[in-house]
Amino acid sequence: MPFRTFLGFVLPSVVAMLMLIALPLAGVVYLSLWNSYTKTSFVETTVRTPVGTRVERRPVAELDAAGNPVIVREWYGSRNFETVLGASNLAEAWERDRSVSATGQPTSAWQRFTALFRDVTNVKFWGALEFTLLYTAVTTPIILALGFLIAMGVNSVVRELKGVLIFASLLPFIVTPVVGSLSIKWLFLDNAIITVWLEQLGFGKIYFMQNAFTTRLLIILVGIWKATPFVFIVLYAGLQTVPSETREAAIIDGANRWQTIRHVIIPHLMPLFVFVTLIHLMDAYRVFEPILVFSGGQGADSLQHLTYKILSDEQNFHKASAAALLMVLGIVVLLVPLIIKTYKDQRRAFA
Amino acid sequence: MSQPSDTPNLADRMPLWLMLLTGIGLALWVLAAAFPFFWMTLISFRLPVDAFSVPPKLIAPFTTEHYWQLWVGDRFWLKFLNSTIITVGVLVISLTIGCLAAYALARYGGALGFWLLLVALIFRALPHVTLLPSYKFAFFELGLWNRYETLIVILVAINQPFTIWMLRSFFMNIPKELDEAAQVDGCSRIQAFVKVILPVMWPGIITTGLFSFLLAYNDFLISSQMMNADKMTMTSALSAYMNADDDAFKLMQGVAGAVSITAPLVVLVLFFQKQLVSGLTQGAVKG
Incomplete structure (x- = not known):
């Protein structure tokens, strides 16, 4: 295909991506370096109350000639980033003396470490990072194992059942994330079915939404529930491509079931394991809806949710931009292996 | 994809205990995957006192009150209309410009095509919230906030990297000889594309379209920030009912809303299960 034709074909798509992905990305960098506020001045008014009069100073937005509020923009440099990272809190936490506990006993190194960790994660950004990483670290191995087991199981049942199993599995995966979490x-509200069942089974009344540990547990549960089907479907498709000669050869050589799985099936599926892991790492890193639904950021937060909150609650574009950019840093780290792999693959295809 | 039927299937030689274990495990999985939907649907037709009763009831008086309150009282039909406009708009534009770009990327061998794909991959990995401060700021300043066109264009752009990657992998499977034959017969590039290539691309377009639909329909993050009040989509409108745990009737309307949003998706899976599965495995199995 000649170059000019190529350009014509890709133009609409490229323009869309330039205007609405590349440009906004540059815009976020710009916004993060500034601050803006509505210019206000104090107006003194005399307020008459039953016990006398007092003078009150109230802030009032200044208006320009056209009657619009005056917006002041101010260069902030790295200050938005420092606010998000909690630079001053960190410095304070680092220098705090923890050699003696609250009761006057000398503390061990481990206690000092956990106290420091607690102080650091009390800063919202680091708390969100902590849970994002915890969520990723816990869900990844579980969905890989569970997805593989389900794929093996479905592969061994009669064909009539496969359709039903795949249908049921697709539901958590494609359902609107907010709805899935809800x-x-x-099921886990105070009078909801599972809470009541657990109580009847003798586990006692558990108030799932009231404490950080159970909230975190539920968020991770939702993550597993939603991501396992993807692993299962991809690995199941991969299982259909295991060459039957290799498997037969292994059986003839006297390999038992476990050895066949260990030495034939898993190595064959290895590229797929890598693929689903990479995709899940990216998805887990931007976990959002379960946090929104279960904790609203209390007790468990994620980087994407934190940025969203700054934007929707504080309405602070500048601070939100700084948080968003800090989040991109993490994505860069995650992306490096994927980009290298794609670079190699596509180089070959294009050469 | 499918293995010949004469190969020894692992199931043939499974010992009884393993068969039992597999059966129990799979039954548990189906239960875990489907139960939240089943229960949500069941309680949406109940009064709050029956929906969250101790002990839980399997059978309780039937009511459609919450649906009535939601769709008519809270004008959820308007949100349904908004969702329809947004998803149809995104689907049509996204697939049109995506097909053009993906076709060119599948047929052009130059370095620019390679770099375009690589950049698209990076864009695809960006968390959506990263771009949101800019969108909110810019469209507010431009006076274009809270408009269908704005949200459609944003969702189309965000969706492009994924769309062109996926469509391209389908175009790659169509032999180049087909274009060449059409051109020899006197077609121009664009004629060859429209008359010869597109007709054999339908499976790919449907599969990609399904995922574009899901992205637009399921989006909460951007829709909830870019649209307001009567312009909200169904998904973002749910936020009003999300933290209503103290108000039982409000909560139940939220349940009815969630079921209403899920229903079209269940129909979608019923009809397009095969395409969804093929889409999921497209990038993976072929490398």
Whole structure:
């Protein structure tokens, strides 16, 4: 295909991506370096109350000639980033003396470390990072194992059942994430079915939404529930491509079931394991809806949710931009292996 | 993809205990995957006192009150309309410009095509919230906030990297000889594309379209920030009912809303299960 034709074909798509991905990305960098506020001045008014009069100073937005509020923009440099990272809190936390506990006993190194960790994660950004990483670290191995087991199981049942199993599995995966999270939350409310069952089974009344540990547990549960089907479907498709000669050869050589799985099937599926892991790492890093639904950021937060909160609650574009850019840093780290792999693959295809 | 039927299947030689274990495990999985939907649907037709009763009831008086309150009282039909406009708009534009770009990327061998794909991959990995401060700021300043066109264009752009990667992998499977034959017969590039290539691309377009639909329909993050009040989509409108745990009736309307949002998706899986599975495995199995 000649170059000019190529350009014509890709133009609409490229323009869309330039205007609405590349440009906004540059815009976020710009916004993060500034601050803006509505210019206000104090107006003194005399307020008459039953016990006398007092003078009150109230802030009032200054208006320009056209009657619009005057917005002041101010160069902030790295200050938005420092606010998000909690630079001053960190410095304070680092220098705090923890050699003696509250009761006057000398503390061990481990206690000092956990106290420092607690102080650091009390800063919202680091708390969000901590839970994002915890969520990723816990869900990844579980969905890989569970997805593989389900794929092996479905592969061994009669064909009539496969359709039903795949249908049921697709539901958590494609359902609107907010709805998926809510549907699970509604099972764990104080008077909801699972809470009541657990109580009847003798586990006692558990108030799932009231404490950080159970909230975190539920968020991770939702993550597993939603991501396992993807692993299962991809690995199941991969299982259909295991060459039957290799498997037969292994059986003839006297390999038992476990050895066949260990030495034939898993190595064959290895590239797929790598693929689903990479995709899940990216998805887990931007976990958002379960946090929104279960904790709203209390007790468990994620980087994407934190940025969203700064934007929707504080309405602070500048601070939100700084948080968003800090989040991109992490994505760069995650992306490096994927980009290298794609670079090699596509180089070959294009050469 | 499918293995010949004469190969020894692992199931043939499974010992009884393993068969039992597999059966129990799979039954548990199906239960875990589907139960939240089943229960949510069941309680959406109940009064709050029956929906969250101790002990839980399997059978309770039937009511459609919450649906009535939601769709008519809270004007959820308007949100349904908004969702329809947004998803149809995104689907049509996204696939049109995506097909053009993906076709060119599948047929052009130059370095620019390679770099375009690489950049698209990076864009695809960006968390959506990264771009949101800019969108909110810019469209507010431009006076274009809270408009269908704005949200559609944003979702189309965000969706492009994924769309062109996926469509391209389908175009790659169509032999180049087909274009060449059409051109020899006197077609121009664009004629060859429209008359010869597109007709054999339908499976790929449907599969990609399904995922574009899901992205637009399921989006909460951007829709909830870019649209307001009567312009909200169904998904973002749910936020009003999300933290209503103290108000039982409000909560139940949220349940009815969640079921309403899920229903089209269940129909979608019923009809397009095969395409969804093929889409999921497209990038993976072929490398």
